[in-house]
Amino acid sequence: MAAAPDNKVLSSEILRLKEERDAIILAHNYQIGPIQDIADITGDSLELARAAARMEGDVIVFCGVDFMAETAAILSPEKIVVLPAADACCPMAGMITADELRLAKSKNPDAAVVCYVNSTAEVKAESDICCTSSNAVAVVQSLTEDRVIFVPDRNLALYAARFTDKEILPWDGFCIVHDRITAGHVQEARKRHPSATVLVHPECRPDVIDAADHVASTSGIIRYVCSSSDKEFIIGTEIGILHRLNKDCPKKTCHPLSESMVCTNMKKTDLAMVCDALTTLRPRITVPEETAARARRAITRMLSVDA
Ligand code: 13P
Ligand code: SF4
Secondary structure, eight states: OOOOOOHHHHHHHHHHHHHHHTEEEEEETTSOHHHHHHOSEEEOHHHHHHHHHHOOSSEEEEESOHHHHHHHHHHOTTSEEEOSSTTOOOGGGGGOOHHHHHHHHHHOTTOEEEEESSSOHHHHHTOSEEEOTTTHHHHHHTOOOSEEEEESBHHHHHHHHTTOSSEEEEOSBOOTTTTTOOHHHHHHHHHHSTTOEEEEOTTSOHHHHHHSSEEOOHHHHHHHHHHOSOOEEEEESOTTHHHHHHHHOTTSEEEESOTTOOOGGGGOOOHHHHHHHHHHOOSBOOOOHHHHHHHHHHHHHHHTSOO
């Protein structure tokens, strides 16, 4: 049996195919190191959505999970969007359906609907505006309504509620990676690294947010570590971010808050899959235009909010 090509061979084949296809590769900060290293842009959900909307090229290879590729397809319907790992999904996005949201809206007709991008295109289509972890507070503050249905992440909803007098009605969804972290994990990590600054993602529970020193999106965490005068950090988000932290801020020491913070869906994409996706232009992600048009309104409204 022939040996599988190594990462060096795959990376140079990907670069060749990228040229041939006029493709760009977008990778989320949680992707495995070799994927981050071949990507044109590595970033958080907001940065990747902005990149998908603005970048030239015929093809977007989205190394992340399904809702991210869907958002790219909605924003750039003229491009071919491929998700190399077909089954890479975000369980949180499955925690609310469009029917459930329609029911919540009918019970609260005066409320605006803010929808975290970690959601399906159908749920986005039922929403007034989207948000990501980096602009959720600004998005809520941008609304004129006094009541806000916030779906699907209850922890992000409760985090945004700290910064507004509006009544926030959180949906009961959550991230299976961040929601299992407790304030006890933070205390244990502080005991292990007493001089370290604790940074956590807003998908964490409220008591974890209270126990941390700073809260930010994945790219917000990277910016904070790189620009801070502190030298040592405990990082309370998915461990894939450590690859970028070590690359972008090599003089800083970053410890994972918990080794258990692994998103298996974000780890499904490898270089061989990217190579296949560029060769076959599959698995392709498309959104029916009737749904896409309504979802696009909510996403572009979000992109116009300064955060
Ligand atoms: P960011 O937008 O902060 O990168 O978060 C995306 C995500 O899925 C976090 O779990
Ligand atoms: Fe979804 Fe959580 Fe994975 Fe982010 S880390 S993609 S919210 S399951």
